[in-house]
Amino acid sequence: MRNISRRRLIATSLAASAAAGGLTTAAKLAKRYGLIPPDAGGVYGPGETLTYAVQRLLTRHSLAREFSRSQISKDPFANEVVPLGVAFDRLQAGGFADWRVAVDGMVARPGSLSLAEIKSFPSRRQITLVACEEGWSYIAEWIGVPLCHILDVAGAFPQARYVLYRSIQPDWWESIDMADALHPQTLVAYGMNGVDLPVPFGGPLRLRVPRQLGYKSVKYITSLTVTDSLKQFGKGLGSASPEGGYAWYAGI
Amino acid sequence: MASCSITSLGSEVGRADTIGRMAESIAARISASAPAPRVVRPRHAVVVRATHWITSLAFFALLVTGVEILLSHPRFYWGEIGNVNTAPLFQLPIPSSRDTVPTGYDYVLPDQNGWSRYLHFQSAWVLVWTGLIYVVYGFLNGHFWRNLFPDRAELSLKGLSSALAQHLRFRWPGEEAQSYNAVQRLTYLLVIFVLFPLAVWTGVAMSPAVGSAIPSAVTVLGGQQSARTIHFFVSVLLAIFLLVHVVMVYVTGFRRRMMAMITGRTKGQA
Numbered sequence: 001m002r003n004i005s006r007r008r009l010i011a012t013s014l015a016a017s018a019a020a021g022g023l024t025t026a027a028k029l030a031k032r033y034g035l036i037p038p039d040a041g042g043v044y045g046p047g048e049t050l051t052y053a054v055q056r057l058l059t060r061h062s063l064a065r066e067f068s069r070s071q072i073s074k075d076p077f078a079n080e081v082v083p084l085g086v087a088f089d090r091l092q093a094g095g096f097a098d099w100r101v102a103v104d105g106m107v108a109r110p111g112s113l114s115l116a117e118i119k120s121f122p123s124r125r126q127i128t129l130v131a132c133e134e135g136w137s138y139i140a141e142w143i144g145v146p147l148c149h150i151l152d153v154a155g156a157f158p159q160a161r162y163v164l165y166r167s168i169q170p171d172w173w174e175s176i177d178m179a180d181a182l183h184p185q186t187l188v189a190y191g192m193n194g195v196d197l198p199v200p201f202g203g204p205l206r207l208r209v210p211r212q213l214g215y216k217s218v219k220y221i222t223s224l225t226v227t228d229s230l231k232q233f234g235k236g237l238g239s240a241s242p243e244g245g246y247a248w249y250a251g252i
Numbered sequence: 253m254a255s256c257s258i259t260s261l262g263s264e265v266g267r268a269d270t271i272g273r274m275a276e277s278i279a280a281r282i283s284a285s286a287p288a289p290r291v292v293r294p295r296h297a298v299v300v301r302a303t304h305w306i307t308s309l310a311f312f313a314l315l316v317t318g319v320e321i322l323l324s325h326p327r328f329y330w331g332e333i334g335n336v337n338t339a340p341l342f343q344l345p346i347p348s349s350r351d352t353v354p355t356g357y358d359y360v361l362p363d364q365n366g367w368s369r370y371l372h373f374q375s376a377w378v379l380v381w382t383g384l385i386y387v388v389y390g391f392l393n394g395h396f397w398r399n400l401f402p403d404r405a406e407l408s409l410k411g412l413s414s415a416l417a418q419h420l421r422f423r424w425p426g427e428e429a430q431s432y433n434a435v436q437r438l439t440y441l442l443v444i445f446v447l448f449p450l451a452v453w454t455g456v457a458m459s460p461a462v463g464s465a466i467p468s469a470v471t472v473l474g475g476q477q478s479a480r481t482i483h484f485f486v487s488v489l490l491a492i493f494l495l496v497h498v499v500m501v502y503v504t505g506f507r508r509r510m511m512a513m514i515t516g517r518t519k520g521q522a
């Protein structure tokens with residue numbers, strides 16, 4: 001056994017305790033500033049937390065890249081479309097006139113909005129890229145209402161931390177934090193490339209979260225729930241994705 | 253435990269001539285006029301050994317999960333966008349884990365993307381932090397100057413061609429080789445300062461959130477799909493490096509070199 005100098009031992013233990021203290025402080029600060037994702041438990045928690053915290057600090061107000069009209073994909077890919085069920089077919093037969101989106105949770109004026117009401121709100125159009133976690137992508141022009149406008153109309157409480165949204169497809173629900181919910185490019189979209197949003201692409205109504213991967217942009221939206229905690233929904237992991245093995249935060 | 257042992261150079265020379273010469277040459281690299289007693293460094297310092305093995309684990313995880321993720325869309329494109337409706341730059345002749353991808357195979361592999369993505373990003377964080385520690389250490393401690401930056405003689409055409417010729421003839425310097433030749437030095441520098449940073453950059457450039465904060469990180473690469481394609485080729489180069497590296501360790505003395513990277517000591521050293 002070789003000598004370990006006292007100085008070295010002291011320096012090493014000081015460095016180790018500084019690192020441990022630093023990590024504890026970092027964890028406390030992260031919790032304080034809402035930088036811990038709802039699926040942070042488990043073996044992949046440290047990596048997820050680092051990714052979410054760093055990207056959140058880096059991107060709180062940044063705008064997703066927008067493209068020129070000439071860059072719009074001529075052959076966008078809708079991904080596979082499964083049968084959407086009897087309820088959807090009935091609404092589609094009626095031209096989606098009876099499509100409604102419930103707005104509830106931590107809002108002063110809970111209720112529901114018809115497609116016509118949503119289309120009457122001030123709209124925004126933007127040409128952004130949809131990237132799927134699988135690796136493929138396309139660019140399209142999206143027309144819709146900024147989600148933050150709907151949250152304004154409903155009177156979301158300042159304590160709100162997440163907006164949870166559900167599809168007419170059972171078991172497809174997601175949530176985003178307020179940084180994305182209040183982001184000007186986060187749309188409740190009803191138009192694509194100048195026409196009504198086609199059904200394969202999520203028509204009549206889908207969320208568009210351009211700073212996250214495609215699976216956060218849920219198709220066929222039927223409800224928006226404002227909340228300060230995701231614990232009481234599903235398995236408490238934030239959305240259906242972590243329950244199926246995928247990360248809640250999909251900014252990467 | 254301790255990263256270096258202090259011994260008298262004289263006793264080393266007395267024990268084994270070759271080791272003594274090695275120590276002298278290392279000592280000469282450290283300082284031209286070092287006073288006795290001189291420091292005989294271990295073959296690899298403790299920081300180098302620790303970061304080497306942590307990086308190895310992280311890289312192995314990245315490679316396996318990277319292949320899993322790739323299986324969900326084994327097509328590559330150039331520019332900003334690409335999907336099954338657009339012409340690929342090339343497509344790998346392998347089956348896919350998605351039935352939406354036309355592969356020519358009549359079966360679809362199971363979807364492993366969820367855990368693969370979780371583990372890929374977690375391993376990437378481990379790799380980035382470990383790499384930063386290693387690079388800061390390498391500059392502060394002199395590791396890069398001592399072991400990796402080639403000197404002028406090695407970089408000359410003659411020095412490079414003779415080192416390369418030795419490599420291509422599978423002629424090794426022998427068991428006593430304690431320093432890297434120019435080909436090794438340049439390869440390690442390429443891996444540390446070009447390939448790994450490029451892998452991290454092209455990986456991060458695929459993130460829509462990072463693209464919103466630093467758009468130029470994507471556009472200078474030619475677009476998001478270009479970033480993905482470069483990421484693939486850089487990963488292939490890193491995988492080739494890993495293969496050659498392991499083969500070279502094996503043929504030039506597996507046990508000895510593994511011990512050097514695990515304990516820091518080689519036979520004959522205290």
